[in-house]
Amino acid sequence: MSVTSVEEIKFSDELISFISDWKDQPGNLIMILHRVQEEFDYIPREAAKKISKMLNVSMSKIYGVITFYHYFKLEKPGKHNIQVCMGTACYLKGGEDLIDELENILGIGVNQVTEDGKFSIEAVRCVGCCGLAPVVVIGGKVFGKLNKKKLPEVLANFEDE
Amino acid sequence: MSKLNRNELKALREDKKKEFSSIAANNDTKIIIGVGTCGVAAGARETESAFLDELKIQNISNTTVISETGCMGLCHVEPTIEVIVPGMSPVIYGNVNEKVAREIVKTHILDKTVVTANVFDRPAADIVNEAESSSDYKQYRIVLRNCGIIDPEKINEYIARDGYMALEKAVFEMTGDDIINEMKISGLRGRGGAGFPTWMKWNFTKQVEEEFKYIVCNADEGDPGAYMDRSTLEGDPHSILEAMTIAGYSINAKKGYIYIRAEYPLAIERLKIAMKQSRELGLLGDNILGSDFCFDIEIRLGAGAFVCGEETALLESIEGERGMPNPRPPFPAVKGVWGEPTIINNVETWASIPVIINKGGEWFSSIGTEDTRGTKVFALTGKVQNSGLVEVPMGTTLREIIYDIGGGIPNGREFKAVQTGGPSGGVITKEYLDTPIDYKSLQELGSIMGSGGMIVLDEDDCMVDVSKFYLGFTIDESCGKCPPCRVGGRSLYNILDKITSGKGVIEDLDKLKEIGATMQKASLCGLGQTSPNPILSTLKYFEEEYIEHISDKKCRAKKCKALITFEVIPDACTGCTLCARKCPVNTISGARKEVHFINQDACIKCGECFDVCNFDAILIK
Numbered sequence: 001m002s003v004t005s006v007e008e009i010k011f012s013d014e015l016i017s018f019i020s021d022w023k024d025q026p027g028n029l030i031m032i033l034h035r036v037q038e039e040f041d042y043i044p045r046e047a048a049k050k051i052s053k054m055l056n057v058s059m060s061k062i063y064g065v066i067t068f069y070h071y072f073k074l075e076k077p078g079k080h081n082i083q084v085c086m087g088t089a090c091y092l093k094g095g096e097d098l099i100d101e102l103e104n105i106l107g108i109g110v111n112q113v114t115e116d117g118k119f120s121i122e123a124v125r126c127v128g129c130c131g132l133a134p135v136v137v138i139g140g141k142v143f144g145k146l147n148k149k150k151l152p153e154v155l156a157n158f159e160d161e
Numbered sequence: 162m163s164k165l166n167r168n169e170l171k172a173l174r175e176d177k178k179k180e181f182s183s184i185a186a187n188n189d190t191k192i193i194i195g196v197g198t199c200g201v202a203a204g205a206r207e208t209e210s211a212f213l214d215e216l217k218i219q220n221i222s223n224t225t226v227i228s229e230t231g232c233m234g235l236c237h238v239e240p241t242i243e244v245i246v247p248g249m250s251p252v253i254y255g256n257v258n259e260k261v262a263r264e265i266v267k268t269h270i271l272d273k274t275v276v277t278a279n280v281f282d283r284p285a286a287d288i289v290n291e292a293e294s295s296s297d298y299k300q301y302r303i304v305l306r307n308c309g310i311i312d313p314e315k316i317n318e319y320i321a322r323d324g325y326m327a328l329e330k331a332v333f334e335m336t337g338d339d340i341i342n343e344m345k346i347s348g349l350r351g352r353g354g355a356g357f358p359t360w361m362k363w364n365f366t367k368q369v370e371e372e373f374k375y376i377v378c379n380a381d382e383g384d385p386g387a388y389m390d391r392s393t394l395e396g397d398p399h400s401i402l403e404a405m406t407i408a409g410y411s412i413n414a415k416k417g418y419i420y421i422r423a424e425y426p427l428a429i430e431r432l433k434i435a436m437k438q439s440r441e442l443g444l445l446g447d448n449i450l451g452s453d454f455c456f457d458i459e460i461r462l463g464a465g466a467f468v469c470g471e472e473t474a475l476l477e478s479i480e481g482e483r484g485m486p487n488p489r490p491p492f493p494a495v496k497g498v499w500g501e502p503t504i505i506n507n508v509e510t511w512a513s514i515p516v517i518i519n520k521g522g523e524w525f526s527s528i529g530t531e532d533t534r535g536t537k538v539f540a541l542t543g544k545v546q547n548s549g550l551v552e553v554p555m556g557t558t559l560r561e562i563i564y565d566i567g568g569g570i571p572n573g574r575e576f577k578a579v580q581t582g583g584p585s586g587g588v589i590t591k592e593y594l595d596t597p598i599d600y601k602s603l604q605e606l607g608s609i610m611g612s613g614g615m616i617v618l619d620e621d622d623c624m625v626d627v628s629k630f631y632l633g634f635t636i637d638e639s640c641g642k643c644p645p646c647r648v649g650g651r652s653l654y655n656i657l658d659k660i661t662s663g664k665g666v667i668e669d670l671d672k673l674k675e676i677g678a679t680m681q682k683a684s685l686c687g688l689g690q691t692s693p694n695p696i697l698s699t700l701k702y703f704e705e706e707y708i709e710h711i712s713d714k715k716c717r718a719k720k721c722k723a724l725i726t727f728e729v730i731p732d733a734c735t736g737c738t739l740c741a742r743k744c745p746v747n748t749i750s751g752a753r754k755e756v757h758f759i760n761q762d763a764c765i766k767c768g769e770c771f772d773v774c775n776f777d778a779i780l781i782k
Binding site: 026029030034064065086092093100129143148 | 199201202203236237239382383384385386387388391392423425426462463464465479480481482483484499542543544548549580583614616618627631634640745767772
């Protein structure tokens with residue numbers, strides 16, 4: 001858990017101006033949460049508190065929305081979050097094997113982060129690349145037609161950074 | 162660029178049409194590269210750089226134009242490109258990696274010889290520019306008419322292909338009622354899954370007297386295994402903007418929302434570019450094409466909730482709330498966004514509309530079947546040779562799609578079933594492959610059209626496991642508001658889990674049917690009402706497979722781990738020790754050069770021994 005207090009968490013100028021643009025628009029909460037997650041890779045509790053003050057909405061409302069939607073995260077993911085597609089086509093073509101193998105290689109489970117903070121594993125819904133099934137997405141880049149043996153090679157792309 | 166009036170748009174179109182078709186006249190060669198999400202994932206960017214580099218090396222950069230386009234539909238052979246050389250027929254190439262790209266430059270462009278190994282057939286005729294001879298092609302592209310042809314980031318290319326012509330016609334030549342009437346003649350039904358007549362939705366909304374009305378595009382494509390909407394938005398975003406604007410004009414709405422999954426960043430980006438361009442040309446915003454009509458569109462992001470594809474839940478989500486469905490009536494046509502009358506249609510429905518206005522409802526209704534007019538886009542995936550996006554006239558048979566277009570089942574395996582409609586749909590077996598597809602026929606077979614996922618299953622797929630997969634998905638996505646869905650779904654899943662672990666009893670099958678039937682009747686929204694479908698339909702056609710799991714403790718597809726064993730075939734084992742060394746739980750014993758043995762008590766059935774054995778000496782029973 002982070003120990004940052006409300007005063008300490010800093011929103012970038014772009015984020016603040018985004019929030020002020022959206023502040024008076026109806027139904028703005030999800031759009032603002034997306035922008036916050038874009039900045040922090042997840043939604044820190046302190047950020048939620050700050051939004052609560054800025055928009056004058058309760059924390060329970062904000063958490064109600066965050067926890068309803070799969071896309072919003074409450075824990076910080078690894079530097080490289082590995083999203084394994086578990087859509088139907090990927091499932092049939094061995095998406096589950098990819099998760100098992102990643103767990104083996106990295107020594108962590110789904111929704112966990114490696115000790116060095118470098119990788120995390122996430123099982124996601126269809127990413128819409130069914131023609132390339134099974135796929136994983138890392139940092140927005142899609143790797144398709146994978147099997148267990150190809151995974152080390154995929155991970156190697158992110159080793160030296 | 163400044164805002165256009167009607168005549169200026171017409172002039173621009175003529176101008177761009179010439180430009181678009183005059184590349185050959187200039188003796189320039191054109192290379193069109195597919196850069197949808199699939200293409201990029203398969204390396205289209207690297208292919209593009211290889212082209213640029215090789216053109217430079219061969220010193221023909223200045224006579225060759227490279228342009229980008231959306232999905233050509235040939236997902237199994239991405240990256241795909243099209244090469245147009247003056248004096249030669251255009252050729253579509255697939256699997257174009259950097260090496261093939263360089264070869265195409267040298268052989269096709271310089272030596273004028275086609276690189277036959279990588280050639281793929283064009284999927285369909287071009288309905289915009291060609292006289293129609295649909296018999297030559299199995300596919301018929303209305304929704305995907307521009308995908309794979311235009312650069313989605315260039316509004317001029319859309320305009321050159323009759324883009325915004327329907328809007329022009331609607332605003333200057335038609336009344337709102339005329340438009341709705343044209344939609345009625347066309348017979349277009351909502352392509353999101355339910356198949357409700359589009360004109361009726363519009364008409365209900367039009368009849369409500371309110372000052373504010375809204376237009377919504379449902380682009381929350383959540384069905385796992387379906388990506389028609391993503392490809393349409395990535396390949397032809399302007400068609401959606403144009404159609405929504407036409408709807409806005411017909412019911413006098415001033416604002417539209419596109420509700421799109423945040424998981425589709427490229428589609429969102431292209432929509433934003435398209436909106437900016439059409440505002441600059443006065444095709445969106447105040448006084449469209451110099452008329453009194455004002456309409457603008459805003460993007461709202463979904464956040465990964467399948468239930469938000471249900472229209473009342475979608476409305477909650479647009480309003481920034483938890484996406485929980487509400488009872489209908491009132492329907493969104495009467496009380497939608499912010500409590501005002503709202504038209505909600507899905508991406509594919511929207512993409513058909515400009516063509517209907519341009520070519521007339523009569524033309525559209527001549528395609529398809531009595532029950533369902535027009536075409537349908539399917540995402541053909543799973544155990545099929547040519548997976549990809551296909552658009553076919555309604556009434557095409559499943560056999561034509563899976564075998565003629567899809568190329569059949571790979572690796573010599575046997576076809577088992579095809580799943581349509583995703584988590585809300587069901588399976589269709591071999592005996593029914595010749596059924597002409599429309600809403601009615603699929604429903605009669607116990608499945609649904611759904612949004613367009615079409616997943617082919619072969620003998621290696623276990624029907625109980627597939628049902629469990631879908632149920633696992635729907636219980637995860639159930640919003641929890643109504644008990645039939647929340648509790649019923651969980652109970653169904655638990656029973657399936659029991660059966661796949663070899664602990665099922667025969668009475669479980671009746672329980673599945675009973676709970677399923679209750680959920681269909683009593684759930685609040687479509688998600689709960691349809692979530693038992695995958696189970697009920699597999700029970701209908703494959704009950705003996707369920708019984709095998711229960712009575713014989715066998716999974717014939719060898720998918721359910723609790724019901725299979727790994728054994729060494731003594732005659733084939735050479736005693737190489739590889740399996741014993743790789744076994745993660747050290748349960749394989751045997752000395753070097755002697756037959757090995759798997760101790761079943763400790764085996765976790767990970768399959769590692771099977772994977773590593775070089776002598777096919779591991780048997781799965």
